[in-house]
Amino acid sequence: xxxxxxxxxxxxxxxxxxxxxxxxxxxxxxxxxxxxxxxxxxxxxxxxxxxxxxxxxxxxxxxxxxxxxxxxxxxxxxxxxxxxxxxxxxxxxxxxxxxxxxxxxxxxxxxxxxxxxxxxxxxxxxxxxxxxxxxxxxxxxxxxxxxxxxxxxxxxxxxxxxxxxxxxxxxxxxxxxxxxxxxxxxxxxxxxxxxxxxxxxxxxxxxxxxxxxxxxxxxxxxxxxxxxxxxxxxxxxxxxxxxxxxxxxxxxxxxxxxxxxxxxxxxxxxxxxxxxxxxxxxxxxxxxxxxxxxxxxxxxxxxxxxxxxxxxxxxxxxxxxxxx
Numbered sequence: 001x002x003x004x005x006x007x008x009x010x011x012x013x014x015x016x017x018x019x020x021x022x023x024x025x026x027x028x029x030x031x032x033x034x035x036x037x038x039x040x041x042x043x044x045x046x047x048x049x050x051x052x053x054x055x056x057x058x059x060x061x062x063x064x065x066x067x068x069x070x071x072x073x074x075x076x077x078x079x080x081x082x083x084x085x086x087x088x089x090x091x092x093x094x095x096x097x098x099x100x101x102x103x104x105x106x107x108x109x110x111x112x113x114x115x116x117x118x119x120x121x122x123x124x125x126x127x128x129x130x131x132x133x134x135x136x137x138x139x140x141x142x143x144x145x146x147x148x149x150x151x152x153x154x155x156x157x158x159x160x161x162x163x164x165x166x167x168x169x170x171x172x173x174x175x176x177x178x179x180x181x182x183x184x185x186x187x188x189x190x191x192x193x194x195x196x197x198x199x200x201x202x203x204x205x206x207x208x209x210x211x212x213x214x215x216x217x218x219x220x221x222x223x224x225x226x227x228x229x230x231x232x233x234x235x236x237x238x239x240x241x242x243x244x245x246x247x248x249x250x251x252x253x254x255x256x257x258x259x260x261x262x263x264x265x266x267x268x269x270x271x272x273x274x275x276x277x278x279x280x281x282x283x284x285x286x287x288x289x290x291x292x293x294x295x296x297x298x299x300x301x302x303x304x305x306x307x308x309x310x311x312x313x314x315x316x317x318x319x320x321x322x323x324x
Contacts, residue, residue: 008101139175207229275295
């Protein structure tokens with residue numbers, strides 16, 4: 001993961017302080033922890049976490065030495081690092097994230113947004129009533145439509161077309177990308193902990209990364225990642241009214257048609273085609289060269305080169321045979 005340019009991070013924090021906010025007894029050698037990251041991106045100086053067997057392969061490769069988990073995975077995690085045992089892993093990770101990023105729940109509009117300095121962006125065409133935040137980077141020959149808001153630190157490559165009434169925040173976009181009218185990219189994900197008095201929000205400190213030559217359709221929404229990034233691969237075309245939740249990773253050369261929904265943290269391979277109104281559940285893996293029929297419900301992993309349809313999604317020929 002790139003250095004986080006969107007959220008202020010505090011300095012390194014003593015492990016004993018982290019134990020304190022988790023209400024755990026501290027009996028280890030105290031050390032400085034630099035950050036909290038997912039298993040894939042964590043360094044030896046970072047804290048990480050594991051709450052599902054689906055991430056076993058990442059656990060085996062992680063560089064993190066201290067891993068927040070629960071009793072169910074204590075023995076497993078201890079083979080690869082020092083487990084920090086808590087009752088609710090995601091709630092504990094949220095508390096630790098807020099310790100490192102105390103302003104990460106602040107997701108209001110960009111107060112610094114103002115009309116662009118035309119002299120600074122002399123190779124960019126702006127429509128009327130466009131607002132830019134601070135440190136926005138826009139490449140040559142890019143067009144920005146009317147009433148669009150691009151918040152601080154967003155990066156847009158060359159030869160892009162950003163439509164009318166688009167909102168871009170916490171996002172980096174490659175070259176030759178089209179973001180069509182009404183799209184919202186980089187908003188916080190729908191993550192929270194239900195409570196009788198109030199629902200506690202989960203902080204989202206990731207970004208959205210969109211590869212070269214991609215297209216995002218009208219009124220589509222792409223949530224930024226929680227700890228990792230939400231990624232759209234190069235030359236992937238996304239139709240209108242598609243929702244992509246936090247941490248989703250979509251490969252290159254994919255075609256995703258209207259009203260498809262992705263739940264959080266699913267990974268989609270390259271050259272995948274998904275029909276309209278299909279739903280992809282969270283924390284799943286969809287392989288390369290997969291075709292998913294319209295209206296399907298994907299609730300388990302799909303290997304490479306498969307064609308599926310129905311709810312739950314199954315082999316296409318089997319689906320047709322059962323529904324003659």
